[in-house]
Amino acid sequence: MQVQGKDAMHAARYSSPLDCALKALQSDGVCGLLRGGLATLFREAVGNAVFFCTYEYSRYWMHNFLDSPWFSSGNHLVLANDVGIGIMSGGISGMVFWTATLPLDVAKTIIQTDPDPHLSRNPFQF
Incomplete structure (x- = not known):
């Protein structure tokens, strides 16, 4: 969450910590949360x-x-x-x-x- 959207070329990928956790679960499973x-x-x-x-x-x-x-x-x-x-x-x-x-x-x-x-x-x- 803290490093997203630091440059003008990329928009924010996550809207909240919950959104970040859900997207990590969808893309990588439980291992995504433990990265x-x-x-x-x-x-x-x-x-x-x-x-x-x-x-x-x-x-x-x-x-x-x-x-x-x-x-x-x-x-x-x-x-x-x-x-x-x-x-x-x-x-x-x-x-x-x-x-x-x-x-x-x-x-x-x-x-x-x-x-x-x-x-x-x-x-x-x-």
């Missing part, structure tokens, strides 16, 4: 593994750094550090997630939006 599903699965599996490993490691590293003698100010708040560490770890992990998964996301988009039904569904061939 790009394998690429999405790879993207989410790799991305979530990278995200949570990065999150836990960066959180561990930051806690160790704040508790080390290098940063022994002694008057920092524990709650404020936990919130700040969580925010920083989440931000770092989000950046690493998209760095690792952007190529798979591009392959998924190509698979899902290509009108050729005989296009390879392998996300590693793009």
